[in-house]
Amino acid sequence: GPVGTVVGAAVGAIVGGLAGKGVAEAIDPTRELTYWRENYRSRPYADKATAFDEYEPAYGYGVASYTKYPGRSFDDVDASLSRDWNASRGKSTLGWDRARFAAHDAWDRVSTSR
DSSP states (O other): OHHHHHHHHHHHHHHHHHSOHHHHHHOOHHHHHHHHHHHGGGSTTOOTTSOHHHHHHHHHHHHHHHHHSTTOOHHHHHHHHHHHHHHHOTTOOOOHHHHHHHHHHHHHHHHHTO
């Protein structure tokens, strides 16, 4: 929907602005969000009663964060991600305790597709 388009564009701008060219160009944030929209319900942390719109900013955040911290592991930067989540969460009501699972999933997916 329109929200996804806005989030996708914002994540694209973040990824493009933060990353070294090579990493950013290899990641298509829209494709990543489409993947998660289609697959998030199968993930063990996904609450079936929670709409994708709640998780979408966390997935986008995971993708953008991977490019922001090249060569680092998710666990290395977890504290920073936790601190910055409120500024990146958009309309998501998920606390970092729940959002981190989706963000970690998205991070892992783009890191292993390199």
